[in-house]
Amino acid sequence: MKRIAESTVRRLSLYLRFLEEFEAQGHQTISSGELASQGGTTSAQVRKDLSFFGSFGKRGLGYSVSALSASLREILGLGRQWNVIIVGAGKIGAALAQYKGFRERGFKVVGVYDTDSARVGRSLDGVHVKDQRELEGDVAKLKPQIALIAVPAEAAQPLVDRLVKSGVRAILNFAPTPLTVPKGVTLRSVNMALELEILSYALVNADD
Amino acid sequence: MKRIAESTVRRLSLYLRFLEEFEAQGHQTISSGELASQGGTTSAQVRKDLSFFGSFGKRGLGYSVSALSASLREILGLGRQWNVIIVGAGKIGAALAQYKGFRERGFKVVGVYDTDSARVGRSLDGVHVKDQRELEGDVAKLKPQIALIAVPAEAAQPLVDRLVKSGVRAILNFAPTPLTVPKGVTLRSVNMALELEILSYALVNADD
DNA sequence: ATTAGCTTGTGAAATCATTCACAAGACCGC
DNA sequence: GCGGTCTTGTGAATGATTTCACAAGCTAAT
Ligand SMILES: NC(=O)c1ccc[n+]([C@@H]2O[C@H](COP(=O)([O-])OP(=O)(O)OC[C@H]3O[C@@H](n4cnc5c(N)ncnc54)[C@H](O)[C@@H]3O)[C@@H](O)[C@H]2O)c1
Ligand SMILES: NC(=O)c1ccc[n+]([C@@H]2O[C@H](COP(=O)([O-])OP(=O)(O)OC[C@H]3O[C@@H](n4cnc5c(N)ncnc54)[C@H](O)[C@@H]3O)[C@@H](O)[C@H]2O)c1
Numbered sequence: 448m449k450r451i452a453e454s455t456v457r458r459l460s461l462y463l464r465f466l467e468e469f470e471a472q473g474h475q476t477i478s479s480g481e482l483a484s485q486g487g488t489t490s491a492q493v494r495k496d497l498s499f500f501g502s503f504g505k506r507g508l509g510y511s512v513s514a515l516s517a518s519l520r521e522i523l524g525l526g527r528q529w530n531v532i533i534v535g536a537g538k539i540g541a542a543l544a545q546y547k548g549f550r551e552r553g554f555k556v557v558g559v560y561d562t563d564s565a566r567v568g569r570s571l572d573g574v575h576v577k578d579q580r581e582l583e584g585d586v587a588k589l590k591p592q593i594a595l596i597a598v599p600a601e602a603a604q605p606l607v608d609r610l611v612k613s614g615v616r617a618i619l620n621f622a623p624t625p626l627t628v629p630k631g632v633t634l635r636s637v638n639m640a641l642e643l644e645i646l647s648y649a650l651v652n653a654d655d
Numbered sequence: 656m657k658r659i660a661e662s663t664v665r666r667l668s669l670y671l672r673f674l675e676e677f678e679a680q681g682h683q684t685i686s687s688g689e690l691a692s693q694g695g696t697t698s699a700q701v702r703k704d705l706s707f708f709g710s711f712g713k714r715g716l717g718y719s720v721s722a723l724s725a726s727l728r729e730i731l732g733l734g735r736q737w738n739v740i741i742v743g744a745g746k747i748g749a750a751l752a753q754y755k756g757f758r759e760r761g762f763k764v765v766g767v768y769d770t771d772s773a774r775v776g777r778s779l780d781g782v783h784v785k786d787q788r789e790l791e792g793d794v795a796k797l798k799p800q801i802a803l804i805a806v807p808a809e810a811a812q813p814l815v816d817r818l819v820k821s822g823v824r825a826i827l828n829f830a831p832t833p834l835t836v837p838k839g840v841t842l843r844s845v846n847m848a849l850e851l852e853i854l855s856y857a858l859v860n861a862d863d
Numbered sequence: 864a865t866t867a868g869c870t871t872g873t874g875a876a877a878t879c880a881t882t883c884a885c886a887a888g889a890c891c892g893c
Numbered sequence: 894g895c896g897g898t899c900t901t902g903t904g905a906a907t908g909a910t911t912t913c914a915c916a917a918g919c920t921a922a923t
Contacts, residue, residue: 451860452910453853460852464831478870485833490870491912498872506871507919523852524859531851538750545746548831548848553855593854616861617854619847623672623756625693633857635850639827640756642843643739644668644731645661646801646825647761649841651732652659653824660880686900698900699882706902714901715889 455496456523461486462493463519470512478509529554530591532615534606536561536569536576539621540597544571557589586613593617600624607634663704664731669694670701671727678720686717737762738799740823742814744769744777744784747829748805752779765797794821801825808832815842 465485469477479490479497486493497503497515500522504510520526531554533544543549544559560579561567567578577585594615596603603622610618611632620626620636628634673693677685687698687705694701705711705723708730712718728734739762741752751757752767768787769775775786785793802823804811811830818826819840828834828844836842 456856460849507869524855542746542750552848554851617858640760641668643762647732648664650825715899
C-alpha cells in the first residue's frame with residue numbers, strides 16, 4: 448500500500464476517539480462533517496483520510512459509528528493489547544507508569560526499570576520497579592513491543608541501543624535529545640520544552 | 656511577515672539546542688550541513704529555514720555559533736523569562752512542576768493550582784500548590800503568559816475558558832480532549848496515548 | 864417509481880513544504 | 894591580487910498534502 452502521511456494517521460487516531468464518544472452517546476451514524484468539526488478539520492479531509500484505506504460510508508447517510516470505529520481500530524493496530532515497558536522511574540516515568548489513559552487504549556505497562564536502588568522495588572500502580580540490569584532478560588521473556596524512555600538525556604542513546612538490540616521495534620522518547628535508531632525501528636519523541644518554545648514564538652509573533 | 660510553518664519553528668528550536676551544545680564545546684562556527692546532520696534534516700532545509708528570517712551566515716565559512724544562537728533566541732522569543740502556571744497538581748502536573756528542563760530554557764513555573772484539598776498547600780520544588788479558586792486573582796497579579804493544563808479531560812474546557820478570560824494567551828494542554836480557544840489565543844496539545852497509537856500503526860504496517 | 868435531499872468517494876486544482884542546483888561571496892595560501 | 898575551495902542564500906523544480914467540486918449512491922417521502 449501507498450505510504451500514508453503521519454498527519455493522516457494522527458487524525459485517524461483522533462477520529463477514533465470521537466467515534467467512541469459518539470458511540471457512548473448512543474449515536475448510530477455520523478457524517479464526515481460532524482467528525483470533522485470535532486477534530487478541527489474539514490469534511491473533505493476526513494473523507495480523503497478514510498479513502499486511503501477503503502470506503503466505509505454510505506452515501507446520503509454517513510458512517511456507521513460502530514463499523515467505522517472497528518475499521519479504524521483495525522487500521523491502527525488497536526485490536527490487540529500492546530505490552531509496554533518504561534525505562535526511568537523518575538518523575539515523568541512514574542507519572543506515565545500510573546497513567547490510566549494508556550491501559551484504556553490497549554497499552555499495558557508490563558515493566559518499569561531504573562538504576563537508582565532507592566527506586567527499585569517500589570510499586571507503581573501494580574507494576575513494581577526493577578533494576579535496569581533485568582531489562583534484557585525481561586524483554587526476551589515478556590516481548591514488549593513498545594518502550595518509553597524517561598531517563599536523563601545523556602543516558603538515552605545507550606539505552607536505545609540496548610532496547611533495539613533486545614528486539615524492541617517502537618520507542619517513545621521523552622528525553623530532550625536527538626536519538627538514532629536503525630531502519631526497521633520506529634522512534635518518536637515528545638519534547639515538552641520545545642512545545643513551550645513554539646508557544647513562545649507564537650506569543651512574540653501574535654500579530655500575523 | 657509571511658506566515659512561517661510550524662515545522663520550521665520546530666526545527667529552529669532544535670537548531671538552537673544544538674548550537675548551545677556546540678557553543679559549550681567551544682566551537683566558533685558551524686555550517687548548515689553540520690547543523691542539519693544533528694537535526695536529522697538537510698543543509699538546504701537549514702538554510703531555507705533561516706532564510707525566512709534573514710541572512711545569518713558567511714559564505715565559505717558558515718554561521719557564527721554565538722551570533723546564530725542569539726538570533727534564534729530572538730526569533731523564538733526566548734530572550735526573556737516566561738512565567739508559566741500549571742493547573743492540576745496530579746501525577747503529570749507534579750512532574751511538570753518539578754521539571755528542570757523548563758527553567759533552563761527560560762520558562763519559570765510561578766504557580767500550581769488544584770482543586771483537591773489534599774494537594775493544596777504541598778510544595779513542589781519550591782512552588783507551593785494553591786487552591787484553583789485563587790487562579791483568577793493570581794493571573795491578574797502574576798501575569799503568567801503561558802498555562803499548562805494537567806487536569807482530567809472533562810475539566811479542561813471550562814478551565815481553558817477561565818484562563819482565556821483571565822488573559823492567558825498561550826496554553827499547553829495535556830488532557831486528551833479537543834479544546835477550543837478564541838482567535839488570538841494559541842493552544843497546543845500533547846497527547847501521549849495518540850503518540851502510542853502512531854507507534855501501533857507503524858508496528859502493524861512495518862512492511863512499507 | 865419518482866423526486867428531493869443528503870452525503871460519500873475521488874479526480875483535479877490549489878496550496879504548502881522540501882529539495883535541487885548554482886551564482887555569488889568569503890577566506891586562505893601563495 | 895589571484896586561483897582554489899568552501900559555503901551561503903535563493904529562485905525554480907519537485908513532491909506532498911489539503912481543498913475543491915461534483916457525479917454517483919442511498920434514504921425517505923409521496
Ligand atoms: N519531569 C518532567 O515533567 C519531564 C518533562 C519532559 C521531559 N522530561 C525528560 O524525561 C527524562 C526524565 O525526567 P525526570 O524529570 O523524570 O527525571 P528524574 O531524575 O526524576 O528521573 C530520571 C530517572 O531515570 C533513572 N535513570 C538514569 N539512568 C538510567 C538508566 N540508564 N536506566 C534506567 N534508569 C535510569 C534515574 O535513576 C531516575 O530515577 C529527562 O530526560 C527529562 O528531560 C521530564
Ligand atoms: N499521568 C500521565 O502520565 C499523563 C499522561 C498524559 C496525559 N495525562 C492527562 O493529564 C491529566 C491529568 O492526569 P494525571 O495522571 O496527572 O491525573 P491525576 O488524577 O493524578 O491529576 C489530576 C489532578 O487535577 C486536579 N483537578 C481536577 N479538576 C481540577 C480543576 N478544575 N482545577 C484544578 N485542578 C483540578 C485533581 O485534583 C488532580 O489532582 C489527564 O487529563 C490525563 O489524561 C496524564
